[in-house]
Each structure stands twice: as C-alpha cells, then as structure tokens.
Amino acid sequence: MVRNIIDYKNDPRSVAIGDFNNDSWLDIAVANYAADNITIYFGYGNGTVASPVKYSTGSGSAPSMIAVGDFDNDHRLDVAVANFGTNSVGILRKFQNGSFASQTALSTVSSRPVWIHVIDLNNDTAPDIVTANHGTHSVSVFYGYGNGSFSRPTTYFTGFDSFPLAVVSGDFNNDKQMDLAIANYGTNNVVILFGSDNDTFAKQSTFSTGPDSRPYSLAVGHLNEDAMLDIVVTCNGNNSLVVYLGHGDATFMSETTYSMGSASPYSIGIGDFNNDNRMDLVVTNKGTDNIALLAGYGNGTFASPKMYSTGSSSSISEIYSYVVSSIIGNSNIQP
Structure with missing residues (x-):
C-alpha cells in the first residue's frame, strides 16, 4: 500500500478516483482546501502514482469536495468541485492530451457548498450535480445538458x-x-x-x-x-x-x-x-x-x-x- 502521497499541509478535504487519461489505470484527484486547488495523481497501474499536477480553483475558493463525471459527453472524465469559500461549483473539463481546462464556475449564491454529488437525476443520460449547502441550510440541483453546461440551480430547503x-x-x-x-x-x-x-x-x-x-x-x-x-x-x-x-x-x-x-x-x-x-x-x-x-x-x-x-x-x-x-x-x- 502506498502511503503519504498527498501533501497534508494543503488540508486535503476530499478524494475522487477515475481513469482521467484513458490508459485503463486508476488516477487520483484531491481537493486541497488550504491551497485553493486540486491535484491530479496519474496512476501507473502498480500501486504507485506520478507527481501531482495542480489546477487552481480560484483565490479563496477553499474547495471542500471533489467528484468526477463526463459532463460534455466526450468519453473523458471531467472534475466538479464544491468551492466553499467562493460559493460556487467549479467545473474542470478534460482535454484529449490528459490535461484539464481552467475552471468554469457555477454560482451557488451565498450557500457555502460542502458536499458535491454527481448523478443522472432525470434519466436523460447527462450527469447532474447536487450540492449540500452548509450556509443556507439547503441542497442545490444543477441539471446537466450533456455539453459541459448546466442549468441554474434549483434549491431545496x-x-x-x-x-x-x-x-x-x-x-x-x-x-x-x-x-x-x-x-x-x-x-x-x-x-x-x-x-x-x-x-x-x-x-x-x-x-x-x-x-x-x-x-x-x-x-x-x-x-x-x-x-x-x-x-x-x-x-x-x-x-x-x-x-x-x-x-x-x-x-x-x-x-x-x-x-x-x-x-x-x-x-x-x-x-x-x-x-x-x-x-x-x-x-x-x-x-x-x-x-x-x-x-x-x-x-x-x-x-x-x-x-x-x-x-x-x-x-x-x-x-x-x-x-x-x-x-x-x-x-x-x-x-
């Protein structure tokens, strides 16, 4: 078992796994609350991983949780992040070369999202996003359109x-x-x-x-x-x-x-x-x-x-x- 591959000074709050570069080996994505970024560790398929690649989630974003899904139907896994500090959901879409695009932010207003869940809620084959909002005592639903974009959030108290x-x-x-x-x-x-x-x-x-x-x-x-x-x-x-x-x-x-x-x-x-x-x-x-x-x-x-x-x-x-x-x-x- 590989230990201590994640830098704890960055206050990692959440981990997600997926094959981000389509090499059939599992990779690791980490939300770093104190560093305002996510890190991707590409796996070698033998229990070891490459050095991390960092992607910013924005100054003061304090990402609290990370999840994955193919949001634009290109058969490559994208990343969604609950940004507690900036009251937003960050979407980082995957490029063919294995890198990720800069974050696109979806506003959750003043909700302080702490949890993010990706699932197809309405059976249209496009992944949707649900957040648990600590600041407004609510959950928000973003319906995906299958092209990397989402509806405005519907919020439930x-x-x-x-x-x-x-x-x-x-x-x-x-x-x-x-x-x-x-x-x-x-x-x-x-x-x-x-x-x-x-x-x-x-x-x-x-x-x-x-x-x-x-x-x-x-x-x-x-x-x-x-x-x-x-x-x-x-x-x-x-x-x-x-x-x-x-x-x-x-x-x-x-x-x-x-x-x-x-x-x-x-x-x-x-x-x-x-x-x-x-x-x-x-x-x-x-x-x-x-x-x-x-x-x-x-x-x-x-x-x-x-x-x-x-x-x-x-x-x-x-x-x-x-x-x-x-x-x-x-x-x-x-x-």
Missing part, C-alpha cells in the same frame, strides 16, 4: 439550522425516479426528498439519528440482499453508525445503531471487502488514526468494528465513500 453536510441519491420508493437523502448535522436527522417526473423534489420523510448524534456523511446500498435500497449514516456526535433498512415504499425499518467506541466516524463506504458476497462497511475515523471495517452478515446486520491503523497523526476525516470502497477493496483487508 432542508430545515432551519439543519446545516446539511452530505447528500446522496437512490430510488427509495421504487417509482423509477431518483430521490435524495441528506444528512443534517445541525438537526440530527436524515431528510429524504422524493423525485418526480418533472425534475422537482418534494420533502416527504425525516428520520432522527438520535439526540446530539451529529450525522456527518451517509451512503446508500443493498445491505440485506432484498433489492431495496438501504441507508447508513456516520454520526460523529455520539461515535456511532446508524443503519436504516428500506422497504422500497418510501419507508424504512427502525434504525439499528452500532457503536464505534472512542472513534469519531466521518466518512463511510459500502462494498464486499472479504469476498463473501455480502456487503460490508468501511469507515474513516478522525482522532484515532484508523479506519474501521464492519463485516456484513447479509441480513442488514454487521459485526463489531475491527480497526486498522492509518499511521500516527494521519487525521483522517473526509474521504468520499466510493473512493473508500474502491481503494480499500483492493487492499486485501480481511475481517
């Missing part, structure tokens, strides 16, 4: 003092429309916005994560092999994970809570990490310099967390969930 920190998508009521699940740090709950066939969302369901739980991130997957989407949430206020098993009709079973002991969980990934055909959970922990693996039993329940060191003073906090799944899943971790 998530509740007074909700301070949303994360948003993911899935069809939670089996109507073939994508819905949004939002982790509200300030109000200790998860809000589901249900999608419709006219590109709008309605607030329908709210689930408590417990008093002072402070939900920080969430992930969606099939945890009990019933084809219904489930949700798992990290809560760093009470050092726990909360699992909601879906019924497929917009309702969920009562939550199951898993204690992480003294570890403060931040980001979470879902994947089969021990090759038993059952979904497991992997969690990054802040303050304890480790990650946790919870082996799944295939019925929506999980074993107690097993910790793996990430090195002294590694200070892991935010790592985008699918990045955790992809990287750790290739590391031969056995529960």
